[in-house]
Amino acid sequence: MAISKVGVLGCGLMGSGIAQVCAQSGHSTLVLEVDQKLLDKGLGNIDKFLRGGVERGKLTAADRDRTMGNLRGTTRLEDLADRDLIIEAVVENLGAKREVFGKLDTLCPAATIFSSNTSSLSITELAASTKRPSRFVGLHFFNPVPLMKLVEVADTILTDRKVFDEALAFVGTLGKTAIRTRDKTGFIVNRLLVPYILDAVRALEEGVGAIKDIDEAMKLGCGYPMGPLTLLDLVGLDTTEHIANVFFEEFRERRFACPALLRRMVLAGFHGRKTGKGFYDYSGATPVPNDFLVGGA
Ligand code: CAA
Numbered sequence: 001m002a003i004s005k006v007g008v009l010g011c012g013l014m015g016s017g018i019a020q021v022c023a024q025s026g027h028s029t030l031v032l033e034v035d036q037k038l039l040d041k042g043l044g045n046i047d048k049f050l051r052g053g054v055e056r057g058k059l060t061a062a063d064r065d066r067t068m069g070n071l072r073g074t075t076r077l078e079d080l081a082d083r084d085l086i087i088e089a090v091v092e093n094l095g096a097k098r099e100v101f102g103k104l105d106t107l108c109p110a111a112t113i114f115s116s117n118t119s120s121l122s123i124t125e126l127a128a129s130t131k132r133p134s135r136f137v138g139l140h141f142f143n144p145v146p147l148m149k150l151v152e153v154a155d156t157i158l159t160d161r162k163v164f165d166e167a168l169a170f171v172g173t174l175g176k177t178a179i180r181t182r183d184k185t186g187f188i189v190n191r192l193l194v195p196y197i198l199d200a201v202r203a204l205e206e207g208v209g210a211i212k213d214i215d216e217a218m219k220l221g222c223g224y225p226m227g228p229l230t231l232l233d234l235v236g237l238d239t240t241e242h243i244a245n246v247f248f249e250e251f252r253e254r255r256f257a258c259p260a261l262l263r264r265m266v267l268a269g270f271h272g273r274k275t276g277k278g279f280y281d282y283s284g285a286t287p288v289p290n291d292f293l294v295g296g297a
Contacts, residue, residue, distance in 0.1 A: 003113070003170045007083035009100055011042025013074065013236075013274070014117055015089035017145025020046045022087075023070035024063075024146075028082060030072050035225040039073045046071065049146060081107045085170065087139055089117040092242055093266045097121065098129045105130050113163055119190055120246040123183040124156040133158040137167045140187055141176075143235060151176045156183040184227060185250040186243075194243055195255040197235075198262070200228035204279075204294055207262050211279050211289035229279040230287075232262075232270035241266050261293065 007026055008031040019042075021033040032063065033039035050064040077100070080086065086104060090096055103116060108114075114136045116126055129137035133161045138154030151221040155164045164180075171178035181187040186194060200214055209217065213229020241263060247256035270290075272278035280287035 002164065004175075005030065005082060005084045007080040007086045008089060009086065010082075010089040010091075011039055012026075012089065013143060014141060014145060016045050017143070018087055018089055018117065018141055019071060020049065020067070020146055021068070021141075021174050021176070024067045026066075026070060027173070029070055030074055030083065032074055032077060032080060034075065036075055039075060042074050043071070052144075077103055077106060080104060081109075083108060083112055085113045087115050087117060091119065092118065092239065093122055094125065095226040097126055101126060101130050111135075113137070113166065115167065117141055118245045119187075120185060122185070123154050124158065127156055127158050134160040135163050137164060137226065138181075138183060138187070139171070141165060142189070142191070149177050150189070151178050152181050152187045152189060153178045154181050154183050154187055185247055190243065190247075194240070194247060197228045197232050197240065198244060198257070198259060200256065201232070201259040201262050204229070204231045205259055207294070210291060211293075233278035233282075233287075236272045236274055237262060237278055238266050238271045244249065265293070268295055 004027060006022045006027045006029050008022065009016050011019060011031045011033045015031060017233065021031050022219050023029040031042065033042060047068065050059070050067060051058045054064055086108065088097060088100065090100060097116060098116070114130060114132060116123060116138055116295060117140055118138065118146035119140060123136065123138040127133040130136060136156070137159055138152065140154065142148035142150055144287060153164070153167050153171060163177065168178045168180070178274055179188065203214055204211060215229050218224045218227050241258050244256055244258040248258070269275055270277050273282055276282045279293070280289055
C-alpha cells in the first residue's frame with residue numbers, strides 16, 4: 001500500500017514540523033488540534049517557516065504555495081477517517097495518546113497504519129492498546145523537524161514486517177534518512193543524548209564551567225552544532241524533565257536522573273525558548289546566559 005494521505009495528531013512544536021515535511025513532500029496532510037486557536041498558531045508557524053525558506057532562497061514561492069495547498073487543519077477527529085497513515089505528536093502522556101488512538105481505531109479502516117512520535121513512552125504499550133497492534137510503529141522525528149534529516153523507525157515484537165517496510169519507505173519519501181530501531185526506551189538517539197545533556201546540567205551545578213563555557217566547549221571541542229544547554233532550551237526543559245523521569249523509571253540509573261537544578265527551573269517556569277527563558281534569556285536580540293542560576297546568595 002502506498003501512503004498518500006497522512007493525518008498528524010497535534011500541531012505543536014513537533015506536530016507542525018511533521019505536518020510541514022509531509023505536505024512539502026506532496027502528501028495530502030491533515031493536521032488535528034484540540035481547538036482552533038492552537039491550530040491557527042501551529043499552521044501560522046508552518047507558514048512562517050516556509051516564508052523564511054523563500055527569503056533564504058531554499059524554496060520558491062510556488063513550492064510554498066504547493067505545500068500549503070497539500071495541508072489542511074481540523075479540530076474534528078472524524079475528519080481523519082480516510083487517512084492511510086496517522087502520526088501522533090500530542091502531549092507526551094500515555095493516557096492522552098491511548099485515548100486518541102482508541103477513538104481513531106473505530107474511525108479508520110483496518111489498513112490504516114498508526115504511528116507515534118513519542119520520544120520516551122513504549123510503542124508496544126500503545127500498540128497493544130489498539131485493535132491493530134501489528135500495524136503500529138514508532139516514527140521519531142527530531143527538532144527542528146524541517147531541518148533534521150533523521151527519523152528513527154521503531155518496531156515492536158507485534159509489528160508486521162510489511163508495515164515496518166512501508167514505514168521505512170514512507171520516511172524516504174520525506175527526503176529523510178530512516179534508521180531501524182527496536183522499541184526500547186529512548187531508542188538510539190535519546191538513549192545517548194539524554195544522559196549527555198543531563199550531565200551538562202550536573203557539570204553546571206558542580207561549577208565545572210559556566211553556561212557559555214559548557215556550550216562553547218562542546219561546540220568547538222567536539223564540533224557539535226549547538227552546546228548542550230542551548231539544546232536543552234530548544235528541546236524544552238519541561239519535556240526533558242519528563243523524558244528523564246520516564247527513563248529513570250525504566251533503567252533506575254543515576255545517569256538518567258533529573259538534576260535538582262533542572263527540576264527547579266521547570267518549577268520556576270524556565271522551560272527554555274518557548275517561555276523565553278531557560279539557561280539563556282531570550283528577551284533581547286541575542287540570548288544572554290542566566291548566570292545567576294548557580295550564583296551564590
Ligand atoms: N527554511 C528552509 N531552510 C532553513 C530555514 C527555513 N525557514 N531556516 C534555516 N534553514 C536552513 C539554513 O538556510 C541552513 O542551511 P544550510 O546549512 O544549507 O546553510 C540550515 O537550515 C541551518 O540554519 P541556520 O544557519 O539558521 O542555523 P544553524 O546553522 O545554527 O543550525 C540547527 C540550526 C539545524 C538547529 C543546528 O543548530 C542543529 O542541528 N542543532 C542541533 C539540533 C538537535 O540536536 N536536535 C535534536 C534535538 S533532540 C530531539 O528532537 C529528540 C527528542 O526526542 C527530545
